[in-house]
Amino acid sequence: MWAIVVAVAVLVVLTFLPTAYVIQRPGPVYDTIGTAESADGEEMPLIEIDGAETYPTEGTLDLTTVQVVGNRERTPSWFELAVAWLDPARAVVPLDAVFPQGVTTEQREEQNAVLMVDSQAEATAAALSELGHDVGAVVEVAGLASDDAPAAGLIEPGDRILAANGTAITEATQLRELIQEGGGAPVEIEYERDGERGSVEVTPEDGQIAGEQAWIIGITLTTAFDFPFDVKIQLDNVGGPSAGMMFALGIVDVLTPGALNGGEQIAGTGTIAADGTVGPIGGIRQKLYGARDAGAEWFLAPAANCNEVVGHVPDGLHVFSVATLDDSLKALEGISSGDTADLPTCSG
Template identity: 40%
Template sequence: MPRRTATLLASTLMFIVLIIAGLLIPVPYAEMSPGPTVNTLGDHGGEPVLQISREKTYPTTGHLNMTTVRVTGPDYRMNLLEAVYGWLDPDSAVVPHKTLYPEGQTAEQADQQNAEEFSQSQESAKVAALRELHKPVATQTVVRSVVKDKPADGLLHAGDVIKAVDGTEIKQPGDVAKLVTKHKPGEKAVFTIIPVKQAAAVEKQGEKPETGARQVTVTTQKADGGRAIVGIQAGVDHVFPFPIDIKLADVGGPSAGLMFALGIMDKLTPDDLTGGKFVAGTGTIDDAGKVGPIGGISMKTIAAREQGAEFFLTPKANCATAARNTPQGLRLVKVDTIGDAVKALEKIRGGDLDGLPSCGPAGRK
């Protein structure tokens, strides 16, 4: 066999071996890419994303799009070729697997965490929006979780509203533990509660939260240190003056909080917040209206621009990263609170673009 032919054959075989190895060798990475965006002012899956009952709402125009990131699942293991392709693709990001999924976390646990974060973001979005509009939002203490095989298991349930313990009114979650630990282990604690199903029905019907209260007796148990416990964790829930439902399936995580809050505000005020403009954005939000950072900001700006967004509300803490590769024609607007976002929208609809707080370049044209 001629030397040139042998060299070519060896090179070809080596290339085939490398391709096979690249397909078979798993690497500890995950991929992020631009995900769907949804207008919080519009419909999704055939129904409005935001549904507000028993309160006057107003027509809206334009877009207030929440943005998402598409990621490989916790159980998916990329091969070497996929990782290299992802590194070369400017519209995706390959990151260490543990960055997205803690070591040992199962797919079910990841889904559960995302669902809980998404639910909490909706709750905080409602609170922040209503408080920004100076509408009343009451709080109540609820059973956040029940420990399996502890005394309260089967007697109290997550979501039950705790009105009193041993006849003493509960004003905040910490009151529950203080009253329970006044008992000696083995003594009975009497909880005055509104069962979770009753509480949900009461809120839906717009009745007073006190409706349907009943007493449940739980025998305390000795815990580490000798104190008495019943095996629950108490938390805070909010009582809204009217129902606000957020209908959006197949989305998880906390990053849509800001855009949900702005969408709620837009529907509850006669002012058109966007002035017909296409605004997208992201950011967590807490009950006080503070906007927090999120992951995958570059993927979200790409997704927003691909859908036609001209402005992107960007958490202050994400500004530096987002500004490194701003999509052409997209203007990054820096926000730190829901109040900042409302002021920015006022400037956008009024055409005062020079007054917008920017993350960096005003957007390449």
């Protein structure tokens, strides 16, 4: 009896002790070729195209999300963390990994909103390029991550990024890759501001991009394109770049005859660049469970996330590895035809 009393007392104490962690769990799933609720509560097509012929779709192409329980103002209790540790659909992660020091919750939400807008533009560019349309690209600074970011005082919102270390920049992902290749070394960035050109040297710091450790200079980039017709993606209350690949697949499906997915319910995740490269994301395990719980049998995962997928695939879900938009389209073709034997999967 005394042991039970002590255990209960310890649990009560732990309930009120502060923690330094948050919980990631499966979030809502949205069908990119279906509808979504607008801010006014009205059901709207998630992808709406004006100025080009569109076609009926079937099945679903679901983008998956992750919800974060807790923030700097209120972290989960130790009891909540213990419950999450025992749930394979949830993950306990350090607070600083999701809410970096010096970045307010409001700033984080603003950054994620900009990343979402940027991912929609990149997805549209990738989809239209895949279909043979010509698109132009201008990389601009949308904002600074914080007032003490490495680029603060050197680069300003609205600057057009022209080159980095002598390499012309035509896509946001190019600058990110150059910074990572440098391993923390200073980066010489050429820019255009109010019609005048300039250059600065910025030294990256260790930080996080989409939940992954990375070198950062603390700016948010957006890419402006010249599209031949209007593509509008309407999705509120979702941030970050991880829906890019599924947006691109949805756009291709709407603009081409027939059902790209063969009428199947297919889910997936992954960033995308205008050249069709699919990049890694955070929370892949939570997204797998979210897709399974929403009824999907098939899942497209970034090849770069395969090490996190192996051994954590929920029963009833089949996962295929993709590194480009072409890979994703081939996977959909295989699923549609019923011939998936040769499609790459995540293996140990």
